[in-house]
Amino acid sequence: MAVFLAGSFPSRASERPEGRGGDFSFRRYEISVGGGVYPGRAAFGYNTYSGYLFYPVGIGNIYEASRYYEKERTSGSWTAAFTFNFTKVMALGASLSYEGGWSGLYRRSDGTKVTGCADNYISPMLTLRVSWLNRPLVRMYSSVGGGVAVNLTREATLEEGRRLPVESDVTFSFQVTPIGISVGRKLFGFAEAGIGHQYVGGFFGIGYRFN
Amino acid sequence: MKLSVTRIFLRAVLTAFVASLCGCTIYSDEMYPEDPAADAFRSVYSETVDRFFRMTELCDFFSAYQEIKSDADAGLALAESYFGDNVYYLVYDRLSVTGWGVLGLSDDGSFLVGDSAVELWPVIPVGDRTYVSDIVTASGSHSFRSSVRDGKVVLEALSVEYVAADGVKVSLELISPVSRDMCSCGQAPLWPDAGALEVMFSGQGADDFFTVRFEDGARYMERQ
Numbered sequence: 001m002a003v004f005l006a007g008s009f010p011s012r013a014s015e016r017p018e019g020r021g022g023d024f025s026f027r028r029y030e031i032s033v034g035g036g037v038y039p040g041r042a043a044f045g046y047n048t049y050s051g052y053l054f055y056p057v058g059i060g061n062i063y064e065a066s067r068y069y070e071k072e073r074t075s076g077s078w079t080a081a082f083t084f085n086f087t088k089v090m091a092l093g094a095s096l097s098y099e100g101g102w103s104g105l106y107r108r109s110d111g112t113k114v115t116g117c118a119d120n121y122i123s124p125m126l127t128l129r130v131s132w133l134n135r136p137l138v139r140m141y142s143s144v145g146g147g148v149a150v151n152l153t154r155e156a157t158l159e160e161g162r163r164l165p166v167e168s169d170v171t172f173s174f175q176v177t178p179i180g181i182s183v184g185r186k187l188f189g190f191a192e193a194g195i196g197h198q199y200v201g202g203f204f205g206i207g208y209r210f211n
Numbered sequence: 212m213k214l215s216v217t218r219i220f221l222r223a224v225l226t227a228f229v230a231s232l233c234g235c236t237i238y239s240d241e242m243y244p245e246d247p248a249a250d251a252f253r254s255v256y257s258e259t260v261d262r263f264f265r266m267t268e269l270c271d272f273f274s275a276y277q278e279i280k281s282d283a284d285a286g287l288a289l290a291e292s293y294f295g296d297n298v299y300y301l302v303y304d305r306l307s308v309t310g311w312g313v314l315g316l317s318d319d320g321s322f323l324v325g326d327s328a329v330e331l332w333p334v335i336p337v338g339d340r341t342y343v344s345d346i347v348t349a350s351g352s353h354s355f356r357s358s359v360r361d362g363k364v365v366l367e368a369l370s371v372e373y374v375a376a377d378g379v380k381v382s383l384e385l386i387s388p389v390s391r392d393m394c395s396c397g398q399a400p401l402w403p404d405a406g407a408l409e410v411m412f413s414g415q416g417a418d419d420f421f422t423v424r425f426e427d428g429a430r431y432m433e434r435q
């Protein structure tokens with residue numbers, strides 16, 4: 001990562017960015033990609049809980065559950081967006097997000113996987129953004145978005161060799177970003193803090209503005 | 212090297228972005244409890260030991276109430292000193308307390324006590340704030356001898372053996388008297404502060420045998 005950082009932006013000591021300290025440059029369109037920490041669907045909980053195998057709760061099932069452990073992982077939350085700037089202040093964006101989660105139940109005695117489940121979300125969303133600080137280099141904004149999430153859940157009971165059919169479900173999806181900051185002109189980096197189905201916590205990415 | 216603000220910010224954002232990418236597969240192992248005995252005992256405790264404590268408190272109050280029941284205000288004041296605002300109703304021969312249960316007075320002077328009116332167990336006051344109960348139900352047998360001494364409810368004898376709903380056989384035997392503070396104004400500790408029990412589960416894959424020792428609200432589980 002250190003090598004990546006060192007090599008990303010070679011220094012040119014004599015460079016003086018054009019328009020530095022000049023007027024705000026309005027560009028109509030933006031494209032961006034970013035990743036969220038912590039993934040939103042993971043924060044709200046995937047539909048991959050294998051504990052249902054040990055219901056109803058009773059003494060026998062308490063002891064049975066102790067013979068297994070569950071491992072869960074997530075792909076993280078990734079978003080690609082296209083934004084149309086109506087004015088310097090108002091913008092409307094369309095984005096597509098992906099987040100996947102997997103969990104498996106393993107037998108403690110020999111590590112055998114007993115059952116596995118996958119939860120994949122594809123979320124198109126429309127976002128309204130208000131930029132309340134617009135400087136040539138730095139912009140700060142707030143946004144709110146709503147959309148749907150197509151959820152593909154797949155569960156397999158591996159011991160019996162049985163794979164259950166993929167179930168799909170469409171659910172509501174939202175994202176509220178009280179504060180975000182972008183730095184740059186055409187090429188920019190951005191960082192946000194918010195809560196929603198895309199991410200809970202921070203969102204980081206890069207983008208490009210053009211006319 | 213001269214860095215502009217943009218470059219500094221982009222580097223920071225890309226660092227976070229790459230960190231997100233590197234951590235894009237987040238593992239979180241969720242381990243089920245190593246020793247299920249604690250959870251299993253907790254579920255059994257509420258149906259046995261804690262129930263016996265509550266039954267004793269209901270009986271102890273109602274025994275004292277019999278002396279003053281003609282004075283409604285005194286009776287209610289006594290009930291509140293035991294159960295606080297949890298008294299649902301109180302009449303000459305019946306009592307209902309939220310969180311404790313219900314009690315009815317039999318013609319022979321014994322009490323019929325239970326979590327609800329659906330299942331009532333006979334409890335016999337034998338004098339000196341001491342109560343005994345010996346019940347045989349469809350699922351098993353429950354017997355105890357309890358008393359109220361110096362502000363504490365004491366289980367002086369206890370023997371429980373029944374088959375739980377999932378088919379596990381549960382057995383409890385007293386090793387040393389189990390006690391906790393008497394309820395006061397509706398407050399009562401959940402766990403005892405002294406005593407020890409022997410616990411055995413058998414069947415349905417839940418075969419286990421251990422002792423539980425109570426000390427100042429904490430529980431210590433030991434296997435031989």
